[in-house]
Amino acid sequence: MKAIVYERYGPPEVLQLREVAKPVPKDDEILIKVCAATAAAGDWRLRKADPFLARLFNGLLRPKKVQILGFELAGMVDSIGSGVTRFKPGDAVYAACGTGFGAYAEYKALPENGAVALMPENLTFEEAATVPVGACTALQFLRKGNVRNGSRVLVYGASGSVGTYAVQLAKHFGAEVTGVCSTSNVELVKTLGADRVIDYTKESIEENGPAFNIIFDTVGKSPFRVCIRRLAPNGFYLNTFLVSPPAMLRGSWFSLTSGKKVQGGSVRETAEDLAYLKELIEAGKVSPIIDRLYPLEQAADAHRYVEQGHKKGNVVLTVRQG
Numbered sequence: 001m002k003a004i005v006y007e008r009y010g011p012p013e014v015l016q017l018r019e020v021a022k023p024v025p026k027d028d029e030i031l032i033k034v035c036a037a038t039a040a041a042g043d044w045r046l047r048k049a050d051p052f053l054a055r056l057f058n059g060l061l062r063p064k065k066v067q068i069l070g071f072e073l074a075g076m077v078d079s080i081g082s083g084v085t086r087f088k089p090g091d092a093v094y095a096a097c098g099t100g101f102g103a104y105a106e107y108k109a110l111p112e113n114g115a116v117a118l119m120p121e122n123l124t125f126e127e128a129a130t131v132p133v134g135a136c137t138a139l140q141f142l143r144k145g146n147v148r149n150g151s152r153v154l155v156y157g158a159s160g161s162v163g164t165y166a167v168q169l170a171k172h173f174g175a176e177v178t179g180v181c182s183t184s185n186v187e188l189v190k191t192l193g194a195d196r197v198i199d200y201t202k203e204s205i206e207e208n209g210p211a212f213n214i215i216f217d218t219v220g221k222s223p224f225r226v227c228i229r230r231l232a233p234n235g236f237y238l239n240t241f242l243v244s245p246p247a248m249l250r251g252s253w254f255s256l257t258s259g260k261k262v263q264g265g266s267v268r269e270t271a272e273d274l275a276y277l278k279e280l281i282e283a284g285k286v287s288p289i290i291d292r293l294y295p296l297e298q299a300a301d302a303h304r305y306v307e308q309g310h311k312k313g314n315v316v317l318t319v320r321q322g
Helices: 041-048 052-058 131-144 161-172 183-191 224-230 245-258 271-282 296-307
Strands: 002-006 016-019 029-038 072-080 092-096 107-111 116-118 152-156 176-181 196-199 212-217 231-239 261-263 290-295 314-318
Touching: 002 296, 016 296, 029 092, 041 296, 072 107, 072 131, 092 131, 092 271, 116 271, 131 161, 131 212, 131 231, 131 271, 152 161, 161 176, 161 183, 161 212, 176 183, 183 196, 212 224, 224 231, 245 261, 290 296, 296 314
Parallel strands: 152 176, 152 212, 176 196, 212 231, 231 261, 290 314
Antiparallel strands: 002 016, 029 072, 029 107, 029 314, 072 092, 092 116
């Protein structure tokens, strides 16, 4: 099968289209014929080993083996292992690949009990491929912040892959939402349902106003101390990039001493969350946002664009027509 691989860390040019062995599903696995995947920030960071700590589990000097990137996908079930009962060949599914990655390929084998679910019937494969990581991340972080009807939520990076879902999900839960983005994305964030949009090139979140119950930084660029000050008592500062030991230590200190909660870390995508999101999407409560589409063989171009940091929503790789 065809796949995009990389054998060393570096610029987008290290991504190469190669013929590799087609996976064979184990007894508890399904083999998915991949139709679409995403080019996300996590992919280019792994490709560059940024941050450097990524090398501790992926290989110090170079990847431990020939790597296929891709955290999320949508496609058709091609075949199933002998013990599989949840899926059958021909099912349209979407999935998160976890730490095994591998979506930049024509086929991907995944455990039946992994983060795999029937995809929303009203989405294309390209649209569905953007949900498993971005929407699940937004959903789980908002749950960490105890989002509820009447919550005042600020989403920093509201026009990105996680941010666009965070705005829509927060509104679904009944929150009053403020989005933060650049000038070119203000209208987009308004269409997602944000009650107010702050253009960070013209206005600071330090401006006076009601305190927020949740400040959700989806891009790792918010001013930490300003955000802590803008939180209501017992409010939550959520940051998907709060993963380095110093940042985690600072967050723990503020959580212990201020009464305001600081939370970061990774999420674990689940089939249950994908099924829940399927219901919301089919009900018209949440919609994917796609900026650009690239064919699989142009993965390097997709990475080059995403790495600039200006995409709106998601960038998708089309692997094959569904």
